[in-house]
Structures are given as structure tokens and as C-alpha cells.
Amino acid sequence: MLRFTVSRLLQAIVVVFAVFTLTFFMVRLAPGDPLATEKAIHPDVKRSLQERYHLDKSLPEQYALTLKSYFAGDLGPSMKHQGMWNAKIISDSWPVSLTIGLMALIIAVAIGIPAGVIAAVRRNTWVDNSAMSMALLGICLPGFVMGPLLIALFGIKLRWFNVGGWYEATDWVLPAATMGIIYAAYIARLTRGGMLEILNQDFIRTARAKGVPELKIVTHHALRGGLIPVVAYLGPALAGITTGSFIIETIYNLPGLGSHFVNAAVNKDYTLVLATTVLFATLLVFVNFFTDILVAWLNPKVRLT
């Protein structure tokens, strides 16, 4: 376990470093000038701006300077949000996305796993068919349809929640529900598939033959293995869920991190693209690390090396 952790930690550093380097050069290859504005700017102003962002230096020099500042824990200034530091932009917006994402995850798991398990146990009955049809509804209704529907019902008609914005303690509910229902649908289908696979195996038959109650077979014997596809899917997805969704944030008018990912790329905000990407890569690496540990625990045949 210790060897595994140390080795994965070293690998994580390599991954984040590779992502950093590739992203650094990719954004600079893309067309468009991050300092371009609608109004013409004075050459002197432009020059001083270029100086501030080191854009007047050669690429290797820029790279070395950026790398140095990242090592010092400085994510640099944003190119489009003038006067804002990337670290500040992230620390302002990430908590919003993190709250919504974690709540969505809880909703998704709380609905998706039981629905999938019940559907698998009652395979090809009306229970299975109705649970899977509900799941399909969640898959067929994209966020930009589900969001407005939930707003119309709970925001405008029933007035239970605000229709958007991030002001009150309950503002996470609708966005998290929108995201959660969609992920619940995915989880339900993956759970059902995984459970069906396990429920046909010999060790389940043995347990049944020994007279283990059906409920205990499901919860104690089948669930562990049945959840593996879900965990394999949710692990990498978690990095995306907790860093916000552009669509959800646009619909609910939220100051989250998801829109920065898109806007920074579209606006060629070199430094913010890099900062958000490095953050995402770090999260992804750690989430996958824990996913692998979880899988090894769920399936004793898997060994951590």
C-alpha cells in the first residue's frame, strides 16, 4: 500500500507536469490574441500589458517564468479579467461548483444505485422496466431542457426556490437536482448492468444454496462487485462534476468555475486556461488514485501494484 501510494504520487507529478506543459503550448498555438479588445489600445499600453504577461519574451522564457511562478504557488494574473489573480478567481468560484457538484453526486448516488439494484434484482418485470424508463427520461432530457422545466415548476409556479443566482442558502437545490437527476440515470443503468453480471456468478448461487436471505445476498455479496462499473465511471466523472458545468451555470446564472473553463478557452485567456486545467488535472489524478483503491477493495482479485 505504501509503495503503491508513493509510486502513484510520483506518477501524479509527472501527469500534472505533462498537462501543464502541453496546455501551455496548446493555448499559444491557438489563433487569437488574448490582449485584443474591441477598442484600439495605445501601443504603449499594449507594450506594458505584454510586459506584464511576459508576452514580449520568447516562448522558452515565458515557459520558464510560468513554471517558476507555479512552483512558488503563484497561478499568475488573468489576462481577460483585468486586475484579477487566477488564484482569486478560482477560490471565488470553485466553492459554488464544489457545493453543487457534491450535492448532485449525493442525489445521483442516492437515487441511481437503489434504482439500479432493484431493477437488476427484479429483472424484466414491471419494476425493472419502469425504473429503467425513468432512467431513460433522465438520459433523454438534457440539462438545457431539464433546467428550464425545473425552474418553471419549482421556481416560478411553486416559488419554492429562486430561479437563479447564488444568494440564499437553498440556491444549490435546483442546479444540484438538475445535475443529479442526469447522473442518477447513468448510475442506475451502470448499476443494473454490473449487478446482472454478478448475480449470475457461481458464488451467488452458492450463497443462495446455503440459504442466505435474498436481501443479504444483494447487499453483502453482489453489491460489492456490481458497483465496479459505477465506480470506474464515477471516478473520472467526479473531477468534472465538482468543477462545474457550463450549461448548468448558464441556466441558473451561477458564479461557478465551469463557465471559466469555457470562457477562458474561448477568450484565449492563456493564464486562466492553464490555471483551471492544472487544477482539473490535479483533481483527476487524485480522484483516479482513490478510485483504484476503492476498486481493489471492492474486488479482492485486483491487487494494487
Next chain:
Amino acid sequence: MTTAAATASGEIQGRSLWQDAWARLRRNRLAVVCIFVLGFVILFCTVGSLLCNWSPHVTNLDLKAKPPGYEETLDRETWLRHKYDDLAPEEEQRFAQALKAGEGPENVTLRHWLGTDTLGRDLLARTMQGGRVSLMVAGIATAVALLIGVTYGAVAGYLGGRTDDKMMRFVEILRALPFLIFVILLTTMFGTRLWLIYLSIGAIEWLTMARIVRTQVLGLARQEFVEAARSLGLPTSRIIFRHIIPNVLGPVIVYATLTVPAVMLLEAGLSFLGLGVQPPQSSWGTLISEGADQMETYPWLLAGPAALFSITLFCLNFAGDGLRDAMDVKTAKD
């Protein structure tokens, strides 16, 4: 056919796993119906488009957002306008020739079965045209995800250890790179070509597939039948393709059917940013997102495309479940 195990010569013929699967699939009525409906949707979007009198691109601002079933009387010129689409330059010539030659009916009343959109374009024609784009996106991206993702994941999971580490870290790097910048780079290098969008969507969809397959294979690689295959001296490639991959088809099919809506919606997101299909072309994703904006005033803008999108996904899921069950040797009771 498959029930006749003995041939005329009296020899006993075995049935391959695929024949077994096919026989089981045919007995699953829901799955068969769903496969037929899917085939019908594909025909509807391809052949239907040719039979449709309306062009998906011709606008008519006098007929903004008319409800389904609205009848429009066309004179000869407008009828030809719809027949010869105005997008390609050579179509323009053909239109002029046909107009001169006196082709087409004088006055004809046609119905907009799904209504018209806010620019007066026929929604049925647009839904068909959008369906072609969406089905192509789904088909190509899912095929890429299946081909690369399954192979890659199975190899990584089977070999394990250092190789697995390296392969999965590579997947993580690709996954973390900013997708939008990647698409922007591709479009600047090769122009906004649709197949490029298809491929780039496939290029990120295989990553999750690879992880799911790899996780599943990690457990399989240590099972007895794999050890038996190895001790028989089978080459690694044969073990992976003949023994490992058939055993992970269950989760693979489930995830592949989940990939289809995901890629269609991803395409809609890219189109929204101007990186996907270019107007006046559409896709189901763009039609649905435009329809969602006007849901309360003109609900039919959403209804038609969303209904077809849902029917397709619905059938795809049940067809996928049927396939999964058919290929599962362990559940076969007969």
C-alpha cells in the same frame, strides 16, 4: 435454421457463440422491435429527407413559428426553391434551369407536419437533416470509443503493473487537456469540418470507456479461465480478444448506449460555441437547445426534435440491453 443442428449428411454441426447470441436476440421481442425502429429512424433521416418536399434551409419570414399541421400554398418558383436547395452553387444553376423548363406543379398546398421554426423553415425537414448530423456524430464517436477504448482498456488491464500505470497515466493526461482548445486548434488547422468534430468527440469519449474496461479486466485477468488459456500457451493477443473482451461486453454495451446521448449533447454544446455544425445546418442537439429557449411560446419547436431524440435513445437502450442479454453466455438457460 439454427435449430436444425444436424445437416442432411447426418453430421452434427456445432453452433458458434455468435449464432447462439443471434438466436437469443431474435427471441427478445422488445429488442427486435427496437432495432427495427432504429433502422426506421435512420431511413427517416436519410431517405425521408429525399422524399420530403420541404428544404431544411429555405426561410420564409411570413410563416414564422407556425404550429404543426399548418398548410402553405406554394407557387411553382417556391416549390422549386425547396426542391433545389440554395446552399450549393450548382444547385442554384439547376434551380434556374428547372424554373425555365417549367418544371413542377403550378400551385400546390403542402402541410408543415411539425410546424415551422422562427425563420419559417419546415421543422420536419430540419429534424431529418439534424438527425443525419446527430446520428453520424453518435455513430462515429461511439465507434471510436468502442474500437480504441475497449482494446486499450483490455490491454492495460490484462498486462497490469507498470504497463497499466503508463497507459492509464497517458489517458489521464489526455483527459485533463483543455478539450475546447484542442477543438479550436483542430478547426484552425483543418477548417470547420464536421467529420473532424465527430473524431474529436470520439477522441475524448474513448478515455472513459478505456477506464471502465480496464477496471473490469483487472479482476478478470486473475480468473481461472484466463490462467487456463495462458497455460495452454495461447498468445496474449488471442487471450485478450477471444477470452477477455467477450467477458466485458456487458458493461461495454451499457456504457456505449450511454455514450450516444452524451456525444449528441456534447456536439450541441460545441455548436452553441460555434465549433460544431454551422448554421443554417442543424443537429438534434442544436434544435433541442433552440427549442428549449422558446419552450413556453412555441412548444412544437422542442416537441418534434425532442420526441425523435428520445425515441432513438429509448430504442437504443432496449436494443443494447437485448444485445447484452443475448451475448451473456452465463444467463443462457436453454
